[in-house]
Amino acid sequence: VIRIVTLDPIDAGDMAFLTATLYRTFGLGTEFAGEKSAPREAETKDGRLDAVRLLKEADPVRTFADDKVLYLTASPLALKPGPLGEPPCWGFADYGKERAVVSTSRFPARGVTETSIENWRRRLAREASHAIGHLWDLHHCYDAKCAMHPSWSQSLPANPEMDLCSFCREKSERKIRLAKT
Amino acid sequence: VRGPPPRHPDDQREELPAVEGIIADAAEMKAGDRVVYPNQGVCAVIGVEEKDIAGQKLQLVRMQREEDGATVMVPMNKVPSVGLRRVASGEQMEGVFHYLAAQFDDPELDWKVRHRDNADRLIAGGVLGVAEVVKGLHSLSRLRPLPTKEREQYDNARHLLVHEVAVSLGVPPGLAEDYVDFALMPPAGVKFDLKPPPKPVLLPSRPKKRRPVAEEGEGDDLGLGDLGIDLGEIDAALAGATGVAGVPGVEGVEALPVEGIEGDSEGEADAEKPEDEGAEAADGEAEGDAEEDLPPPPPPRKEKPAHAEKAEKAPRKAPAEKPAREAKKKPEKPEKPVRKPAAATAKKPAPAKKAAPAAKKAAAKPAAKRGGKKK
Numbered sequence: 001v002i003r004i005v006t007l008d009p010i011d012a013g014d015m016a017f018l019t020a021t022l023y024r025t026f027g028l029g030t031e032f033a034g035e036k037s038a039p040r041e042a043e044t045k046d047g048r049l050d051a052v053r054l055l056k057e058a059d060p061v062r063t064f065a066d067d068k069v070l071y072l073t074a075s076p077l078a079l080k081p082g083p084l085g086e087p088p089c090w091g092f093a094d095y096g097k098e099r100a101v102v103s104t105s106r107f108p109a110r111g112v113t114e115t116s117i118e119n120w121r122r123r124l125a126r127e128a129s130h131a132i133g134h135l136w137d138l139h140h141c142y143d144a145k146c147a148m149h150p151s152w153s154q155s156l157p158a159n160p161e162m163d164l165c166s167f168c169r170e171k172s173e174r175k176i177r178l179a180k181t
Numbered sequence: 182v183r184g185p186p187p188r189h190p191d192d193q194r195e196e197l198p199a200v201e202g203i204i205a206d207a208a209e210m211k212a213g214d215r216v217v218y219p220n221q222g223v224c225a226v227i228g229v230e231e232k233d234i235a236g237q238k239l240q241l242v243r244m245q246r247e248e249d250g251a252t253v254m255v256p257m258n259k260v261p262s263v264g265l266r267r268v269a270s271g272e273q274m275e276g277v278f279h280y281l282a283a284q285f286d287d288p289e290l291d292w293k294v295r296h297r298d299n300a301d302r303l304i305a306g307g308v309l310g311v312a313e314v315v316k317g318l319h320s321l322s323r324l325r326p327l328p329t330k331e332r333e334q335y336d337n338a339r340h341l342l343v344h345e346v347a348v349s350l351g352v353p354p355g356l357a358e359d360y361v362d363f364a365l366m367p368p369a370g371v372k373f374d375l376k377p378p379p380k381p382v383l384l385p386s387r388p389k390k391r392r393p394v395a396e397e398g399e400g401d402d403l404g405l406g407d408l409g410i411d412l413g414e415i416d417a418a419l420a421g422a423t424g425v426a427g428v429p430g431v432e433g434v435e436a437l438p439v440e441g442i443e444g445d446s447e448g449e450a451d452a453e454k455p456e457d458e459g460a461e462a463a464d465g466e467a468e469g470d471a472e473e474d475l476p477p478p479p480p481p482r483k484e485k486p487a488h489a490e491k492a493e494k495a496p497r498k499a500p501a502e503k504p505a506r507e508a509k510k511k512p513e514k515p516e517k518p519v520r521k522p523a524a525a526t527a528k529k530p531a532p533a534k535k536a537a538p539a540a541k542k543a544a545a546k547p548a549a550k551r552g553g554k555k556k
Contacts, residue, residue, distance in 0.1 A: 052353060080352060082360035083278040084373050095343075095354035096248075134355055139339050140362050142322040150359075152368040167332055 002026065002132060003033035003061055007073040014121055021125035021162060025147070026132060026172060028068075033061050038073060048078040051092035055099045066179045068135045069099050070128055076105040090151040091127050093134035100131035106151075108158075119159050126162040127151060133164065136172045141165055201307060202267035207242055207260035215348060216244065218255075219264040219304045222341055223247045223348045229257065248344060269308040269349045277312045277346075280378035281364040288321040292328075295321075299334055306382035308345055313382060314338040319365055 002022050004015070019030040039057035042049045054071070061069050077089040093100035102124070110120040129147040141148035144155040146165035164172065204210060207229075214226040224244035232239055232254075240257040255263055269277070289295040299317065302310035318327060318335040327335060339361070347357035367373065 052356060079356060079359060082350070082352075082356075082363065083275050084282060084360070084364050085371075087359040087363035088368055089359075092359075093355050095358070134358075139336060139343065140358060142319055142335075143326070150362045150366055152363075153366045154369045155366075167329075167336075171336075 002030040017121045051077040071101040093131045207257040276379040310382040
């Protein structure tokens, strides 16, 4: 089961769209597991949340084997700089493990029109699929139409697809089939 | 470092400069060390065990793959040859990132070469070799989607690289992957201050085009010795026969007029018969002098030297010889069945050779033949 925990309030319609999309993408039950507050330990000096720390310190959610927990936040996330600098962070996942976090801070404005709301929801669903994909051992994909394509890539269209490519879909299905439960 | 094992036992192994961090002696490994097993990933050394396998007592280094806890056991004496190496240092890793971020517009387009080189790089190339595979296939994927096998190879290489980066930099694999892709696919407006990338990994050279070499060998030795035929006797017979009118000589002489006739499409059918008869006659006459040395039914002796000489003459007289042989085939079949094998070998290249003159002159007959074959 994929359990979604919000660290900031989120619209019920957005949540319904997200759960439906994740269910379709991975074939796993998806549910809203409640709202929690962001851990203070994860806050950085510049007001962002350290993504790695957040996943370590976030309040636990009751889970069973193979359950995945997705945290949603509106605060910007920070990552430890690498050899070439700090990569932009849309979300972060413990590769092959249980927890992932997605931030909506970099999304285009949600707006009030149906189109802009639809685009915002699709973007949220894409980033959530991307993070859950990492939890199922998926790596980044070179295909710009795949949800596993890096979120900062220049080849990513303005309104990217929220589905997995055939390779990533097959791999995730294989991993899910071989899961403990 | 030793390259991957030779593909053919007769090829000598190539000694290449050692990849940095390679473990040349099992004694260097201690319990708790983290090493990289080529194509498997980062493993933690558990210790050395002695096991009785097939009646032999073997000293085995026991390792545990960090990713999934799988156990890997390597005999102590095999440690230098399997390519175990230490996890890349910070300096090496910096070079890898500068390599990943560098411009790369020249992916190998020959899939055979690419696949073989990539497999070699993953085994013997160290962390830079793995990065080269990722970078090469990634840049190729920008030109066209990767085929399934290479897509898997790309995914495996990426998996190995991400885990080694994670262990080397002490970060979670998810973050390591972000670092790798930040270098590979930088966001718009980001420019890196790059150092010159490290030198590419040297790969062991492979023997190329073994087939022609084998054919040359075959040309020299037709395996007659295995069939119990005395080669010396044939050489002696040839020495006497070819000078006068040996079979190959006759074929060569025939070839020229037949080619001329074949061009004349109307007269071809008529011309074939006399030519064949003539060839038979010429055979008889030509062999007249040599018959004393050659036994009356000498099919293998006649044909095989002819074949050998054909191999020598092939580059020069290939188009000319073929029609002559074709002309011979029809009448010979019933009379001299022993010639069949030789004719069969000669037939193989014939369609390709015949296609050229036929296409040029647009002869009606060859076209009809082709149509018939298709049906």
